[in-house]
Amino acid sequence: MPDDRSIVHPFWLRITHWLNAIAVILLVTSGWRIYNATEFFGFGIPRSMTLGGWLAGALQWHFAAMWLLFFNGVLYLLINAFTGRLRRQFFPIRPRAVLQEMGAALRGRLAHDDLRHYNSVQRLAYVFVMVDSVVLVLSGLVLWKSVQFPLLRELLGGYEGARRIHFFAMAGMCAFILVHVVMVVLVPRTLIAMLRGR
């Protein structure tokens, strides 16, 4: 961490956060159009919420944005791991603290005095979305290259298993985004911090 104690988010973090946001929006909206080609859970996504116009367009967006998600995600995880930020910011996650702070948050009493410090619910949510992104990439690899990754394919229940895992991981990502954006609306200075760094 730089000496400047007023910095909440370093520059690299803000860049990777917003690149990731772009990649996720492109992937989720084009993914919905791809899902609509065979609505295997019995419902379709409204067309106006999807990206790509038709299946081939959606696939082109999806297989372009995947590179951004992948390389940006690897960069994010590597910098986090090597600077020690991952361990410092996200761990430990204590179940008791998560429950207490979850209760406080629901009663609207969770304090956000210091944005540099993540509370236990935040830690859990951010670690969840990191793991969820890894699951999305791995299940996506099986769907894209089912012959080339035999071990991964069998671990994820074959092509059809990976298809469902990919969908549920997407749903998990969307649930995270929903809560994340609601929290930003409730505590708007977190948005300023993610833009300006302080």
Next chain:
Amino acid sequence: MIQRLRPHKIVLPGEGADMLADAIGRIAQPSRRAFLKRSLTLGGLTLLTGCTTSDQDSIEAALMRISRFNDSAQGLLFNPNLLAPTYPESMITDPFPFNAYYSEDEVREIDGDVWRLELSGMMADRRPWTLAQLRALPQQSQVTRHICVEGWSAIGKWGGVLFSHFLKLVGADLGAKYVGFKCGDDYFTSIDMATALHAQTIMALTYNDQPLPPRYGFPMKLRMPTKLGYKNPKHIQVIFVTNTYPGGYWEDQGYNWFGGS
């Protein structure tokens, strides 16, 4: 409606694969434009960004370039020694779904007695083949999963001639980049040579141990469990080997050319 292409009516001179590719490229332009027009909506993104039509044309062009880059990336990822999983016959999907760019009542009836498999491009022996001659070659079968670009998959059993065996038999240039197909239903597509030589790529003459029924591509389809459905051409009439990118019916409209695993 998508314009139907009839490239099988182009007469190929002896070394005409390059000309063919060129012609296909030009003919394909109208459908390419249709793709651009269809993609213009881009969900609600247009409203958010205020993109103009020319911006969207360049977005489409960029996406197409990335898709071609992905072809190269997939070529590098392709391990020719890895096999697609095979399944017991009890897992065969019955009925196996019909899928094409036309509906099932438009399936072409091809007369197997007059049908000839024509060969063209970079191969030594371009004499046409009869169905009986193909059936006399060594046969093998596979129970594999067919994966559609739409996401669904189904398991089926196909039998026929190992394509690498056939290509060697006719003296095809195995160092060439592409193998192209023109079909009796006006469909056309092309694949990379590495996939053409894969141990599970077969010229399928049977489905479920019976002669290939018309809806599954009588008299012959190319069956590749490493490729998505639209890369597996049915009713094949012409096979050509070339170094010039031949594209394909759906590929020219935006589906990824490598299209497989």
